Amino acid sequence: MSESSPNNDIRWSSRWLFVLAAAGSAVGLGNIWKFPYVAGENGGGAFVLIYLVCVGLVGAPIMMAEIALGREGRSSPITTMAKLAASAGRNSQWSIIGWMGVIAGVMILSFYGVIAGWALKYIGVLASGEFENAGASVVESTFNGLLASPVEMIFWQTIFMVGTIWIVARGVSQGLEKAIRWFMPLLFVMLIVLLGYSLRSGGFEQGWQFMFDFKWEDVGPGTWIMALGQAFFTLSLGMGTMMAYGSYVPSEARIGSTVATIVALDTVVAISAGLVIFPLVFVNNLDVAQGPGLMFVTMPLAFGQLPFGSIFGSVFFLLVSFAAITSAISLTEPAISYLVEKYNSSRWRVAVGLGFLCWLLGLGTVFSFNIWADLKLAFGLNFFDLVDQISSNILLPLGGLLIAIFITWKLPRETVAGQIEIESEPIWSLWKVVTGVVAPVSVLVVFLNTFVPFF
Numbered sequence: 001m002s003e004s005s006p007n008n009d010i011r012w013s014s015r016w017l018f019v020l021a022a023a024g025s026a027v028g029l030g031n032i033w034k035f036p037y038v039a040g041e042n043g044g045g046a047f048v049l050i051y052l053v054c055v056g057l058v059g060a061p062i063m064m065a066e067i068a069l070g071r072e073g074r075s076s077p078i079t080t081m082a083k084l085a086a087s088a089g090r091n092s093q094w095s096i097i098g099w100m101g102v103i104a105g106v107m108i109l110s111f112y113g114v115i116a117g118w119a120l121k122y123i124g125v126l127a128s129g130e131f132e133n134a135g136a137s138v139v140e141s142t143f144n145g146l147l148a149s150p151v152e153m154i155f156w157q158t159i160f161m162v163g164t165i166w167i168v169a170r171g172v173s174q175g176l177e178k179a180i181r182w183f184m185p186l187l188f189v190m191l192i193v194l195l196g197y198s199l200r201s202g203g204f205e206q207g208w209q210f211m212f213d214f215k216w217e218d219v220g221p222g223t224w225i226m227a228l229g230q231a232f233f234t235l236s237l238g239m240g241t242m243m244a245y246g247s248y249v250p251s252e253a254r255i256g257s258t259v260a261t262i263v264a265l266d267t268v269v270a271i272s273a274g275l276v277i278f279p280l281v282f283v284n285n286l287d288v289a290q291g292p293g294l295m296f297v298t299m300p301l302a303f304g305q306l307p308f309g310s311i312f313g314s315v316f317f318l319l320v321s322f323a324a325i326t327s328a329i330s331l332t333e334p335a336i337s338y339l340v341e342k343y344n345s346s347r348w349r350v351a352v353g354l355g356f357l358c359w360l361l362g363l364g365t366v367f368s369f370n371i372w373a374d375l376k377l378a379f380g381l382n383f384f385d386l387v388d389q390i391s392s393n394i395l396l397p398l399g400g401l402l403i404a405i406f407i408t409w410k411l412p413r414e415t416v417a418g419q420i421e422i423e424s425e426p427i428w429s430l431w432k433v434v435t436g437v438v439a440p441v442s443v444l445v446v447f448l449n450t451f452v453p454f455f
């Protein structure tokens with residue numbers, strides 16, 4: 001692929017920076033906010049094991065596929081898909097994968113910015129010490145007060161979005177890489193500190209048992225569906241993010257081992273987040289199946305009862321905010337790389353425009369918690385739920401499905417083998433079966449479930 005575009009020559013400065021950038025994209029609210037509460041509601045250990053199977057069997061091959069396609073095309077996902085389809089003599093409509101990714105990215109970032117804004121606010125709330133020895137009613141009323149105030153939510157959403165766009169606009173090496181070099185190591189340090197804190201809290205054993213005691217009676221078809229959906233979201237798959245990041249990967253990096261490292265880091269963070277959260281919940285006799293409120297009600301309540309809880313609680317929300325911003329910047333890359341390519345425009349201009357669009361759409365999520373709370377737009381869902389469902393449960397799985405089909409059944413073997421370096425015949429067949437059959441069929445089941453809740 002030699003056609004020139006403004007993104008052609010951009011490269012991560014090393015394989016490790018790509019690993020950190022991709023892990024930064026993968027590790028986000030999905031790991032720290034969503035994974036623990038979904039595991040908490042779905043039986044703990046049973047969910048964790050099935051989630052690991054989904055990550056290995058579906059997530060990893062699709063991530064390899066996205067990075068391989070991105071590096072082969074060396075352009076934005078939209079252009080990459082169009083170029084690769086054309087060179088393989090396939091229909092140019094395959095570029096729809098890129099378009100869906102752009103739309104999904106805008107939708108996800110719109111609500112991601114709002115929820116990350118809550119985490120930003122909680123850094124200060126915890127640090128102020130106002131939850132020390134506070135009862136559940138105080139913690140709940142702080143959270144409900146935030147949800148009831150559009151002005152406050154917009155304030156925090158705006159800060160988060162301005163920070164995100166400032167990084168994105170500065171470009172891959174001056175913006176993304178610089179942020180990642182700082183935020184990712186700090187994130188790991190904070191996680192280790194919090195693990196140590198949790199280990200000494202007195203509830204660690206119970207937390208560990210909850211996450212790793214596997215009981216068959218807890219497993220139902222719904223567990224598989226939740227686990228696969230979570231694997232997709234947490235690994236940032238199906239919307240071209242990994243394709244866009246993959247287009248900057250140096251030619252000599254090996255995709256297989258790189259993906260194994262990224263997936264391992266993401267999984268370690270998700271499990272560690274559970275091991276930070278559950279012990280603190282158990283030691284305070286709180287409810288693990290709290291749902292989305294686990295992070296903003298149960299956790300502050302737990303920290304309030306523990307020694308130095310204000311400091312560690314504040315660190316916890318700083319960790320969440322760092323994790324969120326390194327994911328948010330990646331959500332914009334499919335769109336930004338395309339706009340820069342198409343209009344030969346500066347990243348500043350397109351980043352500000354895109355950021356404003358996401359911010360504006362995010363107002364719908366803000367209002368969904370207060371003035372529009374009762375406004376059901378379609379299928380009985382409010383604005384936030386609708387945007388979340390369409391992007392996470394429809395566009396991502398559909399994107400992943402099409403990517404898996406395209407790479408296994410539509411591209412010539414030499415193109416793919418050149419990227420993922422599989423020489424042995426049995427391994428090639430295994431790759432083909434896993435990526436071309438197992439992954440798409442599994443995704444199809446999850447996808448259909450969104451429309452036909454037959455379980």
Ligand code: PFF
Nearest residue numbers: 026028029030233234236241
């Ligand atoms: N992986 C991110 C998380 O777990 O929070 C969310 C995400 C980021 C999804 C980027 C999709 C994406 F392209």
